[in-house]
Amino acid sequence: MFKKTLKNWLLKLGIASFALLILLQMVFAALGIDYPPISRDMLGENLSFGLFVILGVIVAPLFEEVAFRGFFTPQRWLRITSFIVLLIFIGLSFSYFSLALLLLYILSVYLNDRSGKKRINLLLVMNAVLFAGIHYTAQDFITSLGVVAILAQFGMGLILLWITINFGLIKAMLFHAFYNGLLMLLLFMALQYPSPEKHTAESKHLTIEYQEIPYAKSTEGSFTRKRTKDTLYLTNMRLNKANRLHIETSTLSKEDEPWVESVPFMKYDLKVYTNNKEEVNMYSEELFQLLKNEELIY
Known part of the structure; x- marks a missing residue:
């Protein structure tokens, strides 16, 4: 399989990120470290669970894949659209932290173009960093739950990049939708079968x-x-x-x-x-x- 695909280190590093995530969860549990909540309420106080599922399984895979992975497709119009949608994301969740990450990402794009695409690996990593970081704030990086959540986003960003490069953007959207759908199912099971205590x-x-x-x-x-x-x-x-x-x-x-x-x-x-x-x-x-x-x- 790996002999026929490109940038296989993305997949391996993505899987390693999830492995580290599981290890950290085991360490935190063994040490009795509580998970402080991430600083940003990502769900919105008026959001219903049904709408949350629609946003997570349909809307997010569509727009996030265009914004973050569209740049790595051969279609020029999709690369341009990627930056436009990405700017909209930054605008909707504006913070100086997300703006700083965007500027670093743009710098990596510039360096990649100036070097004749010799720095493509740096650009790929920065894309995954931006994907992980834009969902949170700088404060989240210093909490145990924040580190775990960001590791999951970073690992998923790397895996989705690998899928986009080798199989196309549509396949990345479908995988993203499947992953989010699995998380929604686990959340629903927790909500439907709570502790009777x-x-x-x-x-x-x-x-x-x-x-x-x-x-x-x-x-x-x-x-x-x-x-x-x-x-x-x-x-x-x-x-x-x-x-x-x-x-x-x-x-x-x-x-x-x-x-x-x-x-x-x-x-x-x-x-x-x-x-x-x-x-x-x-x-x-x-x-x-x-x-x-x-x-x-x-």
């Missing part, structure tokens, strides 16, 4: 009782309070949606810290009540910290 946690003024609920159990959720407002009930609801409803009736301003879900799309039955019969609204910041301590949000 019931949890209780307390702070100075609040107590919460909560349980994870199967995602497809019901499409109906509720957000209610007692008339005395000292007890809040969430039924079959995501926490980020509950946060929006809570803000409407609390002293928190929209500029305060959001509830970013630690487990995306997970639904809960949650009861929050005060220990002194005061209104739950009085302790919005304490509720945020209590949910954060339970690693339900970050």
